[in-house]
Amino acid sequence: MILAFGFFALYEIVEAPRSGAFEPVVTHGSGRAIALTFDDGPTRGVTDRLLAVLEREHVPATFFVVGRAARREPGLLRRMAADGDEIENHSDTHVHLNMLLPGALNAELDRADATIAAITGRRATYLRPPFGARNAAVLDAARRRGMQVVLWSVAGGGPPIGSFTREEDRRAYAEELAARVDDGAIVLLHDGDRGRGDAEELAFQAEAVPYLISALRSRGDRFVTVSQLLAAR
Numbered sequence: 261m262i263l264a265f266g267f268f269a270l271y272e273i274v275e276a277p278r279s280g281a282f283e284p285v286v287t288h289g290s291g292r293a294i295a296l297t298f299d300d301g302p303t304r305g306v307t308d309r310l311l312a313v314l315e316r317e318h319v320p321a322t323f324f325v326v327g328r329a330a331r332r333e334p335g336l337l338r339r340m341a342a343d344g345d346e347i348e349n350h351s352d353t354h355v356h357l358n359m360l361l362p363g364a365l366n367a368e369l370d371r372a373d374a375t376i377a378a379i380t381g382r383r384a385t386y387l388r389p390p391f392g393a394r395n396a397a398v399l400d401a402a403r404r405r406g407m408q409v410v411l412w413s414v415a416g417g418g419p420p421i422g423s424f425t426r427e428e429d430r431r432a433y434a435e436e437l438a439a440r441v442d443d444g445a446i447v448l449l450h451d452g453d454r455g456r457g458d459a460e461e462l463a464f465q466a467e468a469v470p471y472l473i474s475a476l477r478s479r480g481d482r483f484v485t486v487s488q489l490l491a492a493r
């Protein structure tokens with residue numbers, strides 16, 4: 261119990277998006293727009309289905325990709341770029357960057373960045389450290405590369421109890437999430453699981469996206485990429 265509380269307290273200090281332990285990072289935009297962001301992919305069978313939805317609905321998104329996953333699925337990155345989605349840095353192997361020595365930290369950022377640049381011809385401008393874990397060294401490494409650290413204001417929760425195969429389950433999940441999304445929100449969802457090639461139990465977040473889009477649109481929200489959201493501030 262004490263141990264559990266200790267880990268929770270440590271998370272609040274070091275990893276929570278609004279932690280005050282380090283200089284502030286971006287967690288929120290403003291205006292009547294929402295940025296949907298997807299972490300940990302791309303994942304075959306998950307990201308391609310998600311992209312089909314985003315393309316059909318004309319919803320731009322921001323993907324914080326894991327370098328090792330991007331190397332496995334370069335075609336999915338090209339498809340994101342072709343549709344106007346932003347492709348940003350979520351490290352190379354999805355580790356706690358705040359635990360690394362400088363050489364390993366630099367390699368995590370540079371390998372992911374080089375992968376994104378080789379596939380898309382464009383360098384990442386944002387870094388989202390895995391788990392939100394950051395410290396002065398991580399923030400400094402991002403700054404030296406001209407990358408802004410972007411976290412999130414609202415995150416999709418865990419899978420609902422039981423099966424997630426029924427349409428009403430996806431709709432209920434999306435509506436619960438939509439109720440927590442406010443103006444200028446940066447919404448964290450997943451289209452992968454730490455870049456491992458199988459989204460496992462996180463795939464349901466991508467499956468709920470059609471319902472999330474319609475829930476947010478029905479109340480007048482529009483969708484933008486992170487850079488569009490931050491340009492409006």
Ligand SMILES: [Zn+2]
Pocket residue numbers: 299300350354390391454
């Ligand atoms: Zn992640």
